[in-house]
Amino acid sequence: MSALAVVVTAAIAVGALIVVIGAVRNHRLKERYAIIWIVVAVGMAALVAARPLLDRLSDALGIQSGVSTVFLISTMVILTILLQLSVSLTSLEEKVRDLAEALALAQAESVPLDDGEQPDHEAPVDP
Numbered sequence: 001m002s003a004l005a006v007v008v009t010a011a012i013a014v015g016a017l018i019v020v021i022g023a024v025r026n027h028r029l030k031e032r033y034a035i036i037w038i039v040v041a042v043g044m045a046a047l048v049a050a051r052p053l054l055d056r057l058s059d060a061l062g063i064q065s066g067v068s069t070v071f072l073i074s075t076m077v078i079l080t081i082l083l084q085l086s087v088s089l090t091s092l093e094e095k096v097r098d099l100a101e102a103l104a105l106a107q108a109e110s111v112p113l114d115d116g117e118q119p120d121h122e123a124p125v126d127p
């Protein structure tokens with residue numbers, strides 16, 4: 001890998017770290033997700049710094065090019081992040097549904113009844 005490619009990749013990794021830390025400080029990104037992106041940025045920098053290790057890993061996996069190995073690793077990381085975000089989204093959808101149901105019930109209980117009608121869930125009072 002050329003010296004320019006190493007410098008550009010390192011600059012991108014440092015830039016990613018700065019953006020992630022800034023987003024956490026401005027409360028636009030939770031720490032839980034920041035850890036994922038920090039690991040990605042550090043991993044990217046580590047792959048650049050350890051090019052011989054990457055070449056040995058490629059040989060061990062039977063992959064001819066280190067670039068293909070990086071592509072494989074990045075694809076697996078992206079799929080893992082997508083799975084984790086899908087699980088979080090499912091959990092949030094359930095919470096939103098539960099809150100909407102609770103709000104609907106609370107609003108239904110607070111609606112005034114016309115003409116002295118009794119609510120359906122209470123028994124009528126005999127005078």
